[in-house]
Amino acid sequence: MTAKIATSTALDTLGRLESEAIHIFREVAGEFDRPVILFSGGKDSTLLLHLAIKAFYPAPVPFPLLHVDTGHNFDEVIEFRDRVVAQHGLRLEVAKVQDWIDDGRLEERPDGTRNPLQTVPLLDSITQHKFDAVFGGGRRDEERARAKERIFSLRTAFGQWDPKRQRPELWNLYNGRHRAGEHVRVFPLSNWTELDVWNYIEREGIELPDIYYSHEREVFLRDGMWLAEGPWGTAREGETLQRKVVRYRTVGDGSCTGAVESDAADIHAVIAEVAASRLTERGATRADDRLSEAAMEDRKREGYF
Amino acid sequence: MSDLLRLATAGSVDDGKSTLVGRLLYDTKSVLADTLDAVHRASADRGLATPDLSLLVDGLRSEREQGITIDVAYRYFATPKRSFVLADTPGHVQYTRNTVTGASTAQLAVLLVDARKGVIEQTRRHAAVLALLGVPRLVLAVNKIDLVDYDEVTFSRIAKEFTAHATALGYTEDAVVEIPVSALAGDNVVEKSANTPWYEGPTLLEHLENVPVEPDPHDAPFRFPVQYVIRPRTAEHLDYRGYAGLVAAGTIKPGDEIVVLPSGRRSTVTKIDTADGELTEAAAGQSVTLLLADDIDISRGDLISVAGNEPKVTDELDATLCWLAEKPLRAGARVLVKHGTRTVQAMVTELRDRFDEQKLSSVDSPSSLELNEIGRVALRLAEPVPLDDYSFSRRTGSFLVIDAADGSTLAAGLVGAPLPELDAASCTEGGDIAAQDDRALVSPGP
Numbered sequence: 001m002t003a004k005i006a007t008s009t010a011l012d013t014l015g016r017l018e019s020e021a022i023h024i025f026r027e028v029a030g031e032f033d034r035p036v037i038l039f040s041g042g043k044d045s046t047l048l049l050h051l052a053i054k055a056f057y058p059a060p061v062p063f064p065l066l067h068v069d070t071g072h073n074f075d076e077v078i079e080f081r082d083r084v085v086a087q088h089g090l091r092l093e094v095a096k097v098q099d100w101i102d103d104g105r106l107e108e109r110p111d112g113t114r115n116p117l118q119t120v121p122l123l124d125s126i127t128q129h130k131f132d133a134v135f136g137g138g139r140r141d142e143e144r145a146r147a148k149e150r151i152f153s154l155r156t157a158f159g160q161w162d163p164k165r166q167r168p169e170l171w172n173l174y175n176g177r178h179r180a181g182e183h184v185r186v187f188p189l190s191n192w193t194e195l196d197v198w199n200y201i202e203r204e205g206i207e208l209p210d211i212y213y214s215h216e217r218e219v220f221l222r223d224g225m226w227l228a229e230g231p232w233g234t235a236r237e238g239e240t241l242q243r244k245v246v247r248y249r250t251v252g253d254g255s256c257t258g259a260v261e262s263d264a265a266d267i268h269a270v271i272a273e274v275a276a277s278r279l280t281e282r283g284a285t286r287a288d289d290r291l292s293e294a295a296m297e298d299r300k301r302e303g304y305f
Numbered sequence: 306m307s308d309l310l311r312l313a314t315a316g317s318v319d320d321g322k323s324t325l326v327g328r329l330l331y332d333t334k335s336v337l338a339d340t341l342d343a344v345h346r347a348s349a350d351r352g353l354a355t356p357d358l359s360l361l362v363d364g365l366r367s368e369r370e371q372g373i374t375i376d377v378a379y380r381y382f383a384t385p386k387r388s389f390v391l392a393d394t395p396g397h398v399q400y401t402r403n404t405v406t407g408a409s410t411a412q413l414a415v416l417l418v419d420a421r422k423g424v425i426e427q428t429r430r431h432a433a434v435l436a437l438l439g440v441p442r443l444v445l446a447v448n449k450i451d452l453v454d455y456d457e458v459t460f461s462r463i464a465k466e467f468t469a470h471a472t473a474l475g476y477t478e479d480a481v482v483e484i485p486v487s488a489l490a491g492d493n494v495v496e497k498s499a500n501t502p503w504y505e506g507p508t509l510l511e512h513l514e515n516v517p518v519e520p521d522p523h524d525a526p527f528r529f530p531v532q533y534v535i536r537p538r539t540a541e542h543l544d545y546r547g548y549a550g551l552v553a554a555g556t557i558k559p560g561d562e563i564v565v566l567p568s569g570r571r572s573t574v575t576k577i578d579t580a581d582g583e584l585t586e587a588a589a590g591q592s593v594t595l596l597l598a599d600d601i602d603i604s605r606g607d608l609i610s611v612a613g614n615e616p617k618v619t620d621e622l623d624a625t626l627c628w629l630a631e632k633p634l635r636a637g638a639r640v641l642v643k644h645g646t647r648t649v650q651a652m653v654t655e656l657r658d659r660f661d662e663q664k665l666s667s668v669d670s671p672s673s674l675e676l677n678e679i680g681r682v683a684l685r686l687a688e689p690v691p692l693d694d695y696s697f698s699r700r701t702g703s704f705l706v707i708d709a710a711d712g713s714t715l716a717a718g719l720v721g722a723p724l725p726e727l728d729a730a731s732c733t734e735g736g737d738i739a740a741q742d743d744r745a746l747v748s749p750g751p
Binding site: 020058140172 | 377381532539645
């Protein structure tokens, strides 16, 4: 038992990140009654699901999936979402923001964006299904308020995050104790960077929706971002639709998720582009994070991821 | 050489930690243009002439308002040589618990002092916490060196005083490096400074890129806390029964004899499984699934150990606690102890001593342990648990103390007494601490 192993078998950065994420999934499976994985079909949640599958192999993933659907999604992503769910024999719950708007629990915002409207359907679904652990694909490198997030993040019965009341997270011992009605958000990708995510997607050969790779699309320029036409609206006066070769770095509500001009048509080209990029993925493509200096912190406090 | 270094920063409030971290990110070009634009805008809004690099790090509104860091922030940067995971921990006394958090997983800590003030109370406290938690290497960044006119004598005096303190805490001299820096001006952070011709050592980044990293404890005896039992019950895997976990220490191969604790039942590993196929060997840090030759009762909370070199199984525990809660600890307290994957009820039967990190001495039989205090206690556990000393293994020698009523984490627990025992009589407040009791000297290690 005292033999030293060769350094070549030591874990590399991706191996360490994978091992850490698998450990987190198994801790939650061991300690919580009703966990759920947030799954939108985007790259981070697809990666999350891939890691969950590896954590419980050869048994099936012992959790259902939940998608809070703004109704402003890209068709390609919804098609991909449903195909992945069917392929792995998983159970998917969908909370449609439209249903909340239709019965008056939510009101459409004047600017038409539905990202901030996701919080209420998310919290309602957590309460309705009595979910006690909710896996999200959030990473600490995304944004300053997320940099202070724990891997196990305790939320009140109102889903709120109080940064000053977060528990110290020591060693790899996670404290998931919570009172009835409270829940814990769990972030297995906390320590991954955007580049780690793409390098791992390449290494594992993980399939993603096509819109992450370059394609031609009708887009218009607003606030320095290329937005696409969709159910969320189209070009306003002074904005012109034009055909561009673009791809998406993040996938969210179409009304506030911009495409970037890119000819990166495959994973190798995307990695080269991400490595050379001078913009963060949220800064480049998410209008919702530009609202104020503390936009993400405010949304997190309200119960957003 | 390892391609990943986990490090933590520590230092008192206003020593410029956030600025130093901002400088590291900025000078390694880890800050992307839009983030930088936001910092430029916010700095201009505040009427500052130059960008305030601390804004890169201080993410919460109350932090920016008060100009201090409140919570641990994790930062990621990379150079061609290494990737870094940096835990930036706050310096304010009331947030020392965050230093404990950052230190618990760090392989190196950067401790800041203000060159005008030198080694102060918080420096000693933080160094003691870092030593206690077994952070293997320290860097003392003597910051604001520009404000003492890049004076070599001032730097040498601070470096000498700190080395004495660190040595008394159990650090060897080659585990501690002092560097004169100005985070604001950039001296010796990434670029070598022309203002300190008398300093011949590495810049901070050069040191971080080249410092040896203590590997996972591969050559320690095998330890494997069972997280979850994998039973697919599918036609293809009808009799599959695998024990999932992360190897905490050592290595394991098929054919190795193991013992399951606390039951003491023995078996042999038949297979090491992963989603990528079987392994011929698994080592510390890897998440795997073990299959055994015998159908014995094993569940979450059990520890699989190599046979013949097992941890002691006991319901009496001597431990050191870093008390992290507002309400004080008193003898007789009923708590939960989370060790590995097992949580048991426990009672604190005795407060043995309280560590005075200023004098590096201890006070016997204190009536309580207050927030941020460190002390040795005796615990009685409701059931026997397999325990290693913290100085033997950070992963299997550590535990959480949890409030059974509200679930909060009350303390970081370390099995045994990882800090060296010190001779109080030879320690003076000024910090000239050469003499020590070397009988019980334990070097800080993983």
